Amino acid sequence: xxxxxxxxxxxxxxxxxxxxxxxxxxxxxxxxxxxxxxxxxxxxxxxxxxxxxxxxxxxxxxxxxxxxxxxxxxxxxxxxxxxxxxxxxxxxxxxxxxxxxxxxxxxxxxxxxxxxxxxxxxxxxxxxxxxxxxxxxxxxxxxxxxxxxxxxxxxxxxxxxxxxxxxx
Amino acid sequence: xxxxxxxxxxxxxxxxxxxxxxxxxxxxxxxxxxxxxxxxxxxxxxxxxxxxxxxxxxxxxxxxxxxxxxxxxxxxxxxxxxxxxxxxxxxxxxxxxxxxxxxxxxxxxxxxxxxxxxxxxxxxxxxxxxxxxxxxxxxxxxxxxxxxxxxxxxxxxxxxxxxxxxxxxxxxxxxxxxxxxxxxxxxxxxxxxxxxxxxxxxxxxxxxxxxxxxxxxxxxxxxxxxxxxxxxxxxxxxxxxxxxxxxxxxxxxxxxxxxxxxxxxxxxxxxxxxxxxxxxxxxxxxxxxxxxxxxxxx
Numbered sequence: 001x002x003x004x005x006x007x008x009x010x011x012x013x014x015x016x017x018x019x020x021x022x023x024x025x026x027x028x029x030x031x032x033x034x035x036x037x038x039x040x041x042x043x044x045x046x047x048x049x050x051x052x053x054x055x056x057x058x059x060x061x062x063x064x065x066x067x068x069x070x071x072x073x074x075x076x077x078x079x080x081x082x083x084x085x086x087x088x089x090x091x092x093x094x095x096x097x098x099x100x101x102x103x104x105x106x107x108x109x110x111x112x113x114x115x116x117x118x119x120x121x122x123x124x125x126x127x128x129x130x131x132x133x134x135x136x137x138x139x140x141x142x143x144x145x146x147x148x149x150x151x152x153x154x155x156x157x158x159x160x161x162x163x164x165x166x167x168x
Numbered sequence: 169x170x171x172x173x174x175x176x177x178x179x180x181x182x183x184x185x186x187x188x189x190x191x192x193x194x195x196x197x198x199x200x201x202x203x204x205x206x207x208x209x210x211x212x213x214x215x216x217x218x219x220x221x222x223x224x225x226x227x228x229x230x231x232x233x234x235x236x237x238x239x240x241x242x243x244x245x246x247x248x249x250x251x252x253x254x255x256x257x258x259x260x261x262x263x264x265x266x267x268x269x270x271x272x273x274x275x276x277x278x279x280x281x282x283x284x285x286x287x288x289x290x291x292x293x294x295x296x297x298x299x300x301x302x303x304x305x306x307x308x309x310x311x312x313x314x315x316x317x318x319x320x321x322x323x324x325x326x327x328x329x330x331x332x333x334x335x336x337x338x339x340x341x342x343x344x345x346x347x348x349x350x351x352x353x354x355x356x357x358x359x360x361x362x363x364x365x366x367x368x369x370x371x372x373x374x375x376x377x378x379x380x381x382x383x384x385x386x387x388x389x390x391x392x393x394x395x396x397x398x399x400x401x402x403x404x405x406x407x408x409x410x411x412x413x414x415x416x417x418x419x420x421x422x423x424x425x426x427x428x429x430x431x432x433x434x435x436x437x438x439x440x441x442x443x444x445x446x447x448x449x450x451x452x453x454x455x456x457x458x459x460x461x462x463x464x465x466x
Contacts, residue, residue: 019214129360130272
């Protein structure tokens with residue numbers, strides 16, 4: 001089936017079986033490889049995207065349900081000032097180690113900050129309960145996303161910095 | 169939501185009647201709501217599915233509605249809505265509690281109450297709550313609507329009472345009698361994002377002279393992950409109802425009798441998530457604790 005939907009603000013088209021995973025469509029047809037496949041079973045949160053503004057696991061979203069919907073991936077989130085800020089805070093606070101979970105963390109945190117600009121540690125832990133990180137022990141992530149006093153030192157205008165989500 | 173630019177958005181059914189008609193015309197259509205179980209189902213070859221019936225764009229199937237004596241919840245209402253819905257939180261706190269621990273945020277924003285029922289896993293977190301609340305499932309199909317008590321909905325391991333062509337339309341929750349408590353406990357490998365090893369819900373009331381010494385006036389207990397289907401723990405209920413409750417008995421004799429009865433009426437198995445022995449022992453401990461909590465100050 002052919003499906004048209006909006007991805008990161010642009011109208012896109014994809015082709016596939018009705019139960020094709022949105023994750024595969026994003027990575028293989030639309031070349032949006034910022035979204036990572038962790039477990040592929042809906043357990044780890046690495047493939048989180050925003051579906052009509054709500055965090056969803058793209059490995060569990062069938063293509064057939066995407067028609068006419070608004071999808072925002074980590075590429076789209078990180079292109080917004082609020083998303084960029086999350087990325088920089090994670091980098092500055094050591095909230096990234098292997099990086100496999102990071103795109104999902106960025107997208108989920110973005111959705112949380114849209115609803116609650118200054119979440120408590122508990123609210124953050126609740127929001128990120130579905131995003132597994134096996135490297136950081138979460139402390140760097142919590143530090144990055146709860147401590148407003150410690151602003152990142154990475155400049156948003158750093159020349160030559162790769163756009164988030166460009167790496168495989 | 170963005171206006172549908174094409175694809176199948178315009179094709180998705182917008183009414184329950186239309187969804188039922190389409191399913192009647194093409195029994196091979198696979199109904200999909202949140203998809204969180206379906207997309208990883210070992211009973212389905214995803215690439216072989218030629219057509220789906222999208223249940224997420226039918227207003228009748230989503231939302232919480234006031235009805236005489238209770239609430240009705242559209243089958244395709246996601247858990248994220250239920251966990252924060254004011255009427256659900258106030259009148260059915262056990263359901264709100266269950267909704268808050270079904271996976272993480274990403275699962276809760278997609279997974280639905282009707283999907284939890286139809287997927288029919290013995291570990292479904294909302295199912296013991298629906299049993300303890302004596303919820304009624306309203307199914308819609310070619311012959312119209314019919315009501316199925318929740319206790320008659322799961323007829324065997326991952327089998328439901330739905331007949332081909334039927335969909336769950338909504339779930340009716342009757343308001344429990346005034347003064348009753350609702351309790352929910354889930355035991356998993358970790359606090360969040362875990363499938364239950366044991367999950368228990370209780371609805372009951374301790375009456376009498378204050379909370380220091382009373383009688384268990386009513387109790388409905390149900391559990392998941394301890395048998396082929398979610399189960400009402402009727403022997404445990406019988407062991408509790410009419411018995412004197414005090415903080416002392418609720419720690420000793422009453423708790424022991426009810427916990428032991430619960431353990432004796434379930435048939436857990438060893439599987440990838442836990443063992444039969446652990447599940448039985450944990451159920452007993454959880455039920456004992458619920459008996460204490462039932463009459464304790466909130």
